[in-house]
Amino acid sequence: MKNYLFLIFAFSLAIMMGLTSCEGKDGSIGPEGPAGPTGQTGEGTQNCVLCHGSSQLIAAKQFQWEHSVHATGGHYERNQTSCAGCHTSQGFLERIETMSDQGVTAADIEDPLPQNCYTCHQIHRTYTAADWAFTQEDPVTLWEGGQTVDLGKANLCISCHQSRVVSPALPDPSTGGLVNIQTTRYGPHHGPQGVMLPGLNGYEVAGPQPYENSAHTLLLANNTSKACIVCHMGTAQATESGGHTFRVISEGGDINTDACVACHPVAADVEALVEDRQAQIEEKIAELEQLLADRGLYDIAKGQNSKGDYTGHEAGALYNLKFVEEDKSRGVHNFKYAYALLTNSIAALQ
Ligand code: HEC
Ligand code: HEC
Ligand code: HEC
Ligand code: HEC
Ligand code: HEC
Ligand code: HEC
Incomplete structure (x- = not known):
């Protein structure tokens, strides 16, 4: 108030x-x-x-945004130079201006703000409707992997929703090698969705499942599809999901099937499809976690890995586990790729 x-x-x-x-x-x-x-x-x-x-042009969007995790998540306190480029509005605007290596800002960001209207739109630059243009629409060269990805309007999203560079790097899956891990949070960091949707940069160890992508990759990971925006900014369901809440699923667990209807015409069918695929991914996650825990490499309760020497396949399996977990869609973004990474990692550890 x-x-x-x-x-x-x-x-x-x-x-x-x-x-x-x-x-x-x-x-x-x-x-x-x-x-x-x-x-x-x-x-x-x-x-x-x-x-x-x-x-209602602004008011409705503001109200939706206030109910989004961009507004409520609270992690904009991560204002240090290596975090602020994604976690604060000012840090993001600085990094897309300076194109600094790995998005490091010149200094810690004072009075940090979360992602808001000014982060994504060119507010108050011309005072015309042109101000709705995005601050960042260029194709994105991924920090981890180095490929250039072009998701059109959703290049905005994947500027932040991409993996961070993993240290130490993983070996080539076909040659293997030792990896000495000195962090309990090994992996791609929390928002690798922009890498999962196009199906890139997992540890592709050979195994029973071929590395293929789901239909969403072909249909939704290209520069004319609007990608993330189709599903995450579908017709707003008040402040539950859609629009500027950026949510596909409400906090109560209801899918915004309006965002899927163009391709999945029957709401109940797509709900069942999500349930089925997420259950399959969860089962594989549990299996892989257990295998890593059996080797003393993973603490399931804490969700953390142990420090020390890993074989290439162990480190790769841990990376794949984290990659799929942190993607958080549990298979919706790119089921086939996520499923193959987990299944083949399990096979490699058995
Ligand atoms: C400036 C960087 C940045 C941009 C641009 C950005 N995001 Fe985010 N996003 C974040 C961060 C950081 C969080 C976590 C916020 C927190 O927890 O405080 C987040 C959270 C989210 C969440 C909620 C995640 C959860 O765990 O519930 C969704 C969904 C999301 N973003 C989708 C999008 C979409 C879709 C776009 C493009 C239209 C986008 N984001 C653009 C940085 C960004
Ligand atoms: C490449 C952009 C990027 C950078 C750099 C970055 N983050 Fe994040 N971070 C994100 C995104 C996007 C999310 C939200 C992911 C989601 O909820 O799916 C996030 C989420 C988080 C979360 C919440 C995790 C959770 O599951 O709720 C924490 C904590 C966090 N980041 C800490 C940090 C710290 C500390 C740094 C700097 C050392 C950092 N981040 C750097 C993009 C980034
Ligand atoms: C995380 C990035 C992000 C943030 C934060 C954000 N927007 Fe948007 N906004 C978008 C995207 C992406 C679209 C385009 C959606 C589409 O194409 O369907 C959009 C579209 C719009 C439009 C329609 C523009 C047009 O050309 O007709 C308005 C109005 C708007 N946003 C207002 C706001 C307001 C007001 C805020 C702050 C409360 C805000 N936005 C915050 C990403 C963002
Ligand atoms: C193209 C749309 C657009 C136009 C035109 C526009 N504004 Fe804004 N204005 C916004 C948005 C979006 C916000 C941010 C709202 C938010 O943060 O929730 C904003 C915020 C504000 C604020 C709140 C403080 C701040 O800076 O965040 C003031 C004051 C303001 N505008 C004044 C003006 C004045 C005066 C004009 C005309 C000279 C104007 N605006 C023209 C879109 C516009
Ligand atoms: C085919 C529709 C679809 C596309 C395209 C899509 N998402 Fe999602 N996304 C989902 C669904 C469904 C979930 C799972 C929600 C759940 O189960 O909690 C999800 C989960 C997420 C989450 C975790 C937080 C949450 O809301 O559950 C983030 C963050 C996210 N997606 C970001 C993105 C980004 C960034 C892109 C573009 C690279 C993208 N998504 C593309 C449908 C989609
Ligand atoms: C641009 C079209 C398009 C949109 C939009 C779309 N999907 Fe899909 N989706 C497909 C196609 C095509 C398939 C593969 C055919 C099938 O299995 O029904 C598919 C498959 C799936 C699968 C199974 C994945 C697999 O590989 O087995 C899930 C789960 C799914 N979609 C969920 C969603 C959800 C939830 C939404 C909306 C938030 C959504 N989709 C939006 C086209 C789309």
Whole structure:
């Protein structure tokens, strides 16, 4: 409530400043006003009304966003140089401007903000509808693996939702080798969805399952499909899912099947498909966790690996486990690839 009052206050103040700067001759107060007929007091503010008027344009999106994990997750406190490029709004804008190596910011970000309207849209740059353009739409060269991926509008998402560089690196699965792991959080970090959807960079050890991709890769991982946005920003179901909540599944567990209907016309069918595939992935995850635990490499309760020497296949199996777990869709993004990584890792450890 306090926030709203403040915003209303700030907004009225800015409108007044807008008025002044539009009628003034030198334009020295506030940001340069929008282009508009000159000489008549207040004409310029018509551009403000384009977005801030009585329409729901902004209000509905704000309300949805407030219920998204981007707003509520709380991890924007990760404002250190190596984290802020994905975890804070300011850090992200700095890194896409400077294109710094691995997204490291020059300094810790003060007063960090989570991903918000300004992170993704070019708000208040022209004061026209062009401000809705994204801040980042270029194809993304993945930090881990180095391939360039082009998901069109969803390049925005995968600028952050990609693996971080794993250290130490994994050996080539066909040659093997020892890996000395000195962290209990070995793996691709928490948001590798942009790598899972196109089916890249798992530890592809040979085994019973071929490395293939699911239909979603072909249909939804290309530069005309909108990729992530199709499923995660489907028709908004109030603040439960869809739109700027960025959720496919509500906190109560309901799938926003409106986002799937173009390809899966029967809601009950796609719900059953998700349940079936997620159950298969969960079973494989449990099996692989147990195998790693049996070797003293994994603490199932803590979800952490142990430090020390691993064979290449052990480290690769651990990486694959983390990759599929951290993707969090449990097979929806790219079932065949996730299933093959787990199944072949299990076979390699047996
Ligand atoms: C293209 C759409 C658009 C136009 C045009 C626009 N704004 Fe905004 N404005 C936004 C958005 C989006 C936000 C961020 C809302 C949020 O953070 O929830 C915002 C936020 C604000 C805020 C809140 C403080 C801040 O900076 O975050 C003020 C004040 C404001 N705008 C004033 C103006 C004024 C004055 C004009 C006209 C000169 C204007 N805006 C034109 C979209 C627009
Ligand atoms: C600036 C980096 C950045 C961008 C751009 C970004 N995200 Fe995120 N996203 C994050 C971070 C960081 C989190 C975790 C936030 C937290 O926990 O505080 C997150 C959380 C999420 C979540 C919730 C995850 C969960 O565990 O519940 C979803 C879903 C999501 N993002 C989807 C998207 C989509 C879709 C896009 C593109 C339209 C996108 N994100 C763009 C960084 C980003
Ligand atoms: C390449 C972008 C990127 C970088 C760099 C990054 N993160 Fe993240 N991080 C994410 C995304 C995206 C998520 C949300 C993933 C999700 O929920 O699926 C996330 C989630 C997290 C979470 C929440 C995990 C969970 O499961 O709830 C923590 C904690 C975290 N990051 C810590 C860090 C720390 C510490 C650093 C710096 C050492 C860092 N991150 C650097 C993208 C990044
Ligand atoms: C994580 C990135 C992200 C954030 C944060 C975000 N948006 Fe968006 N926004 C998008 C994407 C992606 C689309 C395009 C969706 C599509 O194409 O279906 C979009 C579309 C829009 C549109 C429609 C634009 C048009 O061209 O008609 C509006 C309006 C909008 N967003 C407002 C907001 C407001 C207001 C906020 C802050 C409360 C916000 N967005 C925060 C990613 C974001
Ligand atoms: C085919 C539809 C689809 C596409 C395309 C898609 N997702 Fe998902 N995503 C899902 C579903 C369904 C879940 C699982 C939700 C659950 O079970 O909790 C999910 C889970 C997630 C999660 C974990 C948090 C959550 O909401 O459960 C994140 C983060 C995420 N996806 C980001 C992305 C990103 C980034 C992309 C683009 C690279 C993407 N997704 C593409 C459907 C999709
Ligand atoms: C652009 C079209 C498209 C969209 C959008 C789409 N899917 Fe799919 N999906 C397919 C196709 C094609 C298949 C493969 C045929 C089948 O198994 O029915 C598939 C397969 C699946 C599978 C099984 C994966 C496998 O390889 O066995 C799941 C689970 C799934 N979709 C869930 C979803 C969910 C949930 C959504 C919406 C949030 C969604 N899909 C949106 C096209 C799409």
